[in-house]
Amino acid sequence: MLEADMKSGIKNIVILGAGNVGTHLAWAFRDADFNIAQIVGRSEAVVAALATDVGADHTSSFSEVKKGHDLYITALPDHAMEEVLPKLGLADELLVHTSGSMPLEILKPYSENIGVFYPLQTFSRKRKINFKEVPLLLEANRMDNEDRLLEAGKSISGNVRVVDSAQRQAIHIAAVFASNFSNHMYEIARQILDVHKMDFDLLIPLIKETASKAAVLGPGNSQTGPASREDMETIAKHLQALGENPGARELYKRITQNIIDQSGQSDDKL
Amino acid sequence: MLEADMKSGIKNIVILGAGNVGTHLAWAFRDADFNIAQIVGRSEAVVAALATDVGADHTSSFSEVKKGHDLYITALPDHAMEEVLPKLGLADELLVHTSGSMPLEILKPYSENIGVFYPLQTFSRKRKINFKEVPLLLEANRMDNEDRLLEAGKSISGNVRVVDSAQRQAIHIAAVFASNFSNHMYEIARQILDVHKMDFDLLIPLIKETASKAAVLGPGNSQTGPASREDMETIAKHLQALGENPGARELYKRITQNIIDQSGQSDDKL
Known part of the structure; x- marks a missing residue:
């Protein structure tokens, strides 16, 4: 029963980073009736604004990220991940990055369940887009994680596919x-x-x-x-x-x- | 009376060149109910096909271009104009080129009434476009010629302006x-x-x-x-x-x- 729960759909999402990608993903998941549990990022003001916008809690302290949610999406700059992710203290929560150029493996030290959730679009906070048309390129370290990401991805985009790190x-x-x-x-x-x-x-x-x-x-x-x-x-x-x-x-x-x-x-x- | 006629609107058009620009201009003027009197170009087959398409006569001999029409549009490659235009034997017929990079003055040896009719778009014969949205950049050697080109231009495009050769x-x-x-x-x-x-x-x-x-x-x-x-x-x-x-x-x-x-x-x- 516990395993069945774990394999069931993603509902509660934590988003790390409130830049262009984090903002657009938060909007897309909110619009698809997911629960954005928490927005996390360095800049208190930016994080607070996005959190209010999507009905989430927020923190600017990476060690105060809530554990036990269904999906952790980092939309941080590539170079910031190595510094920030160890502070999360995740165990087996599903953790994905959104980077085009980083391999999946860089997440290995931080969780047993990892993936990539790469939206192929140019995002600016000033401009709303139709996320349904954004190609979402997914990768995961295990089939069950891939299935969970596919399900979540398909609820925000009509164009979801699995690609490996070299293709990405x-x-x-x-x-x-x-x-x-x-x-x-x-x-x-x-x-x-x-x-x-x-x-x-x-x-x-x-x-x-x-x-x-x-x-x-x-x-x-x-x-x-x-x-x-x-x-x-x-x-x-x-x-x-x-x-x-x-x-x-x-x-x-x-x-x-x-x-x-x-x-x-x-x-x-x- | 004769002068009034000369200043009145353009009705009969000869198009030199049946490439991408010539083809799209011929289509646009036909669709706006102008009379395409003649299509002229080197390749008999290409010229004949376009002429049939727009209900025009055609010739592949530049010395057989009919005189006395209201507007002669050359949509020939820049380097071909110098060779071909002397063969036309025009006197004061309104002659325009469609080149972005050629100054107006290059037409001086061939007619007293000259201009430029430059459609700012990328044209391919395979692809229809809405000509109404194509910016048309006009220039002429005299005000009355400018007025005639403006009138003709406005009947095929909703975005017509006068620019000089340096701007163009x-x-x-x-x-x-x-x-x-x-x-x-x-x-x-x-x-x-x-x-x-x-x-x-x-x-x-x-x-x-x-x-x-x-x-x-x-x-x-x-x-x-x-x-x-x-x-x-x-x-x-x-x-x-x-x-x-x-x-x-x-x-x-x-x-x-x-x-x-x-x-x-x-x-x-x-």
Whole structure:
């Protein structure tokens, strides 16, 4: 009977970290009628605000984390886990991290039941998202833990899958390119327009169509522009115009070269 | 009376070039009930197909372009214009190009009435788009020509503005970053997943949210990930994992450095 209880669904959740990931996970679990038992994090004010928001207790002391709950999710920065997790004093409570780049094994010293609960999305506290559409990438040290995480995951996301640590790291690197780096491309574009007193809004239809087109045709079939048609004259003009912006100029050169190296000629036109 | 006629609205349009831009412009004007008088381009088969599609005549001989129509739009590659446009033998017909990087003046030798009609979008023939949302950036050598282009532009797009050649070049460079280069980031991400036998579809919610978030918060406020929080440990891991992919590794390094150079620290997390 005790074992059956232990294997039953997750109800009470402790969340460590009240940053972007911790906040969005707390919201998602609250919205799916889980009980957020406690929010734990360094900053008293931030932790208190999120705790109020999701109806949880809170503490800024990691040694005061309540034991015996169904799931402990750390959404702490990677480098903070090693320092903080020993303070929890967990025995066999299910403990998961949310990191794209950390292997499952780093949790071994802290509990017998461990896993990973990695939401593949870019989160900002300022912006609500539909968590149902966020891919949730899970891993666990045992089948029964995997089942428990799958069940909990499926109640907040419609896109849950099990991946191992090596796959998750590849996904994380891919996500850096697809999200962080494409956003930086937008930011450089914004700066270029800004110099000429033009608004970033001008580019929004283009940015949205670029994302939608890649989703439908695949990015390989979607590439347009001077680099993909090896239009060296336009490329030379652009590099000259970027003369006063050495960072952007260097990136223009490198990315253009990489596109040319990878693709045959194309008649596409931006 | 003759002058009044000349100043009145554009009805009959000749389109030079049946590539991505020519095709989408022909579709947009047809859908807005203009008469596409003729489609002109090198490839007989491509030109004939588009002409049939929009109910136009067609020719693959540039010296057989019909004179006296209201608007001639060249959607030819930049380098082809110099060769092809002298063959048209236009006198004062309104002639516009669609290039982001070419100044208005290059059309001077070919007509007294010239302009630019630059649609700021990434076009592929395979993909229909809502032209009403495409920003149309116009320029003309005279006020009356500007008025005619504005009127024609507003009948196919809800976002028409006049910009000069210097602004248009800046917009074109910004568009290369925001669209061509972000799409190349998607492509590198696709390749990384492919090595690990995972599907690009996994990244689509992330890519769409990244685009939407930048549109709402601005890209500067949207940056997340290892570079923006200067997480050197994760960056080092990623660079090591990219060891077998020197092109992607080099871009990872450069773009990360540029993000670090530009931003303060952030607590955002991918």
